[in-house]
Amino acid sequence: MIEIQDITFQYQKKPLFKDLEMTLKPGNLYGLLGKNGAGKTTLLKLCCGLLYPQAGRLSVFGRTPHLRQPAFLSDLFLVPEEFLLPPVSGALYRQMLAPLYPAFSAERFEAHLREFELELPGRLDRLSHGQKKKFLLAFGLATGARFLLLDEPTNGLDIPAKGQFRKILASELDDSRIILVSTHQVRDLEHLIDPIVILDSGKILFSQTLEDFSAHYSILHGELPDGAVVLYEEQVLGKSLSLVESEVPGALPLDLEFLFKAVTTHPDRFTTAAPVDAAGSTRKEVAHA
Amino acid sequence: MRKPEISLNRLARLLWMDARFWARPLAIGGTALGLLVLVFSFIAAFSRSGDTFHSGAYAWIMGLGGLIFTSRAFLELRHPLSTQNYLLIPASFEEKFIARYLLTSVGYLGVSYLGYLLLQLLSEGINQLVLGRSNPLFFVNNLDHLQVMAVYLAFQSLFFAGAVYYRKYSLIKTWLSVMALFFVLTVFGYLVFRLFLHGYFDGMQANENVMMTFARMGITGDLTIAYYPFKIWLTWVGRIWFWGVMPVCALAFAYFRLRETEV
Amino acid sequence: MQFSDPRSIYLQLADAICDLILRGTYASAEKIPSVRELAGEAGVNPNTILRTVSHLTDQGILYNQRGVGTFVSENARETIMQQRKKTFLDEELTSFFKKIELLGIDFTDLAPLWSQWKAVRQEVRHENQ
Incomplete structure (x- = not known):
């Protein structure tokens, strides 16, 4: 479990987070959505202990990130949007770092590399950006770390690789793990990321599972039933696409881009964090059924 | 708030990782310098002027090479992306710090010493074969090289701290900082002298009043002897500062600086 | 979208x-x-x-x-078939009828089309075998 309580953080004089709160539960693949500059990467860095919060409490599986204890670091893997790989071969990289992750699985690492159709003949720093990314994703997901942070993971991946990545990521989630994926390419990860956390100008505007969302809101195309409370509306080919409160039969399936636009346009019209707790329990019921 | 955590297993892994990383650049640098040594040692033997060639060459190559190496010890910290990788390696600060320190101090000394031993044997072997005479080897019958190593260790700690503190051009910046530090200390010493002890000296000599005072205290004759205990005391202060306080402060500074690094 | x-x-x-x-x-x-x-x-x-x-x-x-x-x-197979039949009769057939009515197609005109479709299908199956 990851608990973020009243975090305050600012770069030099530019305040970013004030009293930020968020709870992430194991067994979930969170999608962190936000525009550029919303603070997604900063939030990930705070969770890794790469940045220290100026106030508030941060706990990742009971450990404080900024102490950077070995047990914390070996239970976490960050795949940054931009990164450097050392001038060594893939085999040597693995030989060097894998033993520092006690739960590393060589088998899964090989399987991921196969899925990505990635061959590693030479030095890692000479690979193309997309190949580097595949390598780091394959390694990171095989570390067995319970907390995975992926910052814009599909950036730089070609079209087949995006599909391969979805498969790998979906197969890596288990009950003990928390996967936090920050992205603004929602198309690439639709049906994969859930719950959704929307971060905008340093605030969490929205944080719920899509199941809960569908139970409270509906997307309708064309005419609306009487008394519908419209939260957000958009014109598509002359017909209006609306987000209305309460569950309505015949509603369209949730579209993340539409949801994102609705929430960032009218943040005050949506409840934020409360339903996530409820979501955890509905999920349990489903699991037991 | 947190206890230091040191696992020998992880420490050994980090050392191995760093050694793997540095093996190539060090080998390349060492080979280049080695070739220079062969050439100059040959010239020295040819011109019969190489009596102190190897002890000098060893001190300079080991010392300067080591300081350059030490300033590059935290190469990762020069770029935020590599800093990020380094900070996230699953090991404690203590382990990361000790690994780098061991590598640049004891590890480097051992490697460079052995390397130079072999190099001078090779070099003098060649000289003997070609010229029929050789330069004296530096490690025979003297322990000067131990002193050179010790001086290296003391100075190295400053450059180690510089490597953590300055992200770019740490060698030059550390060198300038050390010079600046010594300059400030000299100015400070001079000012103290001017302000408080000015009245007691006449040039470099103690003036008459002081002589009289000492005479009244029963100290007469050669004042260098009279000042002797003070001189010993001062020497000890200097030694403790140079061998103890300075390296310990530098290393402590480096450690805390590393701990506070953010990306 | x-x-x-x-x-x-x-x-x-x-x-x-x-x-x-x-x-x-x-x-x-x-x-x-x-x-x-x-x-x-x-x-x-x-x-x-x-x-x-x-x-x-x-x-x-x-x-x-x-x-x-x-x-x-x-x-499982029976359950699925039953369910699908039910969905078809309840939902898809209704919309099918609606469309026929809307387009003004006579239902009896569909019988030859149906036989034709089955014949083509039979042929395709033979070829595949």
Whole structure:
């Protein structure tokens, strides 16, 4: 479990987070959505202990990130949007770092590399950006770390690789793990990321599972039933696409881009964090059924 | 708030990782310098002027090479992306710090010493074969090289701290900082002298009043002897500062600086 | 925007699994892959697969043996066929009739088309064999 309580953080004089709160539960693949500059990467860095919060409490599986204890670091893997790989071969990289992750699985690492159709003949720093990314994703997901942070993971991946990545990521989630994926390419990860956390100008505007969302809101195309409370509306080919409160039969399936636009346009019209707790329990019921 | 955590297993892994990383650049640098040594040692033997060639060459190559190496010890910290990788390696600060320190101090000394031993044997072997005479080897019958190593260790700690503190051009910046530090200390010493002890000296000599005072205290004759205990005391202060306080402060500074690094 | 299939993704996945059962990929009383494997194959959130599996379990198409895994029920094929027939008669046929009425097509005109379609189909099958 990851608990973020009243975090305050600012770069030099530019305040970013004030009293930020968020709870992430194991067994979930969170999608962190936000525009550029919303603070997604900063939030990930705070969770890794790469940045220290100026106030508030941060706990990742009971450990404080900024102490950077070995047990914390070996239970976490960050795949940054931009990164450097050392001038060594893939085999040597693995030989060097894998033993520092006690739960590393060589088998899964090989399987991921196969899925990505990635061959590693030479030095890692000479690979193309997309190949580097595949390598780091394959390694990171095989570390067995319970907390995975992926910052814009599909950036730089070609079209087949995006599909391969979805498969790998979906197969890596288990009950003990928390996967936090920050992205603004929602198309690439639709049906994969859930719950959704929307971060905008340093605030969490929205944080719920899509199941809960569908139970409270509906997307309708064309005419609306009487008394519908419209939260957000958009014109598509002359017909209006609306987000209305309460569950309505015949509603369209949730579209993340539409949801994102609705929430960032009218943040005050949506409840934020409360339903996530409820979501955890509905999920349990489903699991037991 | 947190206890230091040191696992020998992880420490050994980090050392191995760093050694793997540095093996190539060090080998390349060492080979280049080695070739220079062969050439100059040959010239020295040819011109019969190489009596102190190897002890000098060893001190300079080991010392300067080591300081350059030490300033590059935290190469990762020069770029935020590599800093990020380094900070996230699953090991404690203590382990990361000790690994780098061991590598640049004891590890480097051992490697460079052995390397130079072999190099001078090779070099003098060649000289003997070609010229029929050789330069004296530096490690025979003297322990000067131990002193050179010790001086290296003391100075190295400053450059180690510089490597953590300055992200770019740490060698030059550390060198300038050390010079600046010594300059400030000299100015400070001079000012103290001017302000408080000015009245007691006449040039470099103690003036008459002081002589009289000492005479009244029963100290007469050669004042260098009279000042002797003070001189010993001062020497000890200097030694403790140079061998103890300075390296310990530098290393402590480096450690805390590393701990506070953010990306 | 992509709203091609208006149903929830978990229901679409349930359909896909039913198709596999009908095609015999998953035989009755056979264990189906784990949630994790299915999620990996489909590239969707494992929690969605969990929902799909529990939906199919509720309908008696799958059953869960604690600690062993999820299995295909003995009469899964019949259940699926029955369900699909019901959906067809209840929903699709209605919209079909509506369309016929709207376009002014006489129902008796459809009989020859139906025989023609079946003949073509027969031919294709022969060729494939």
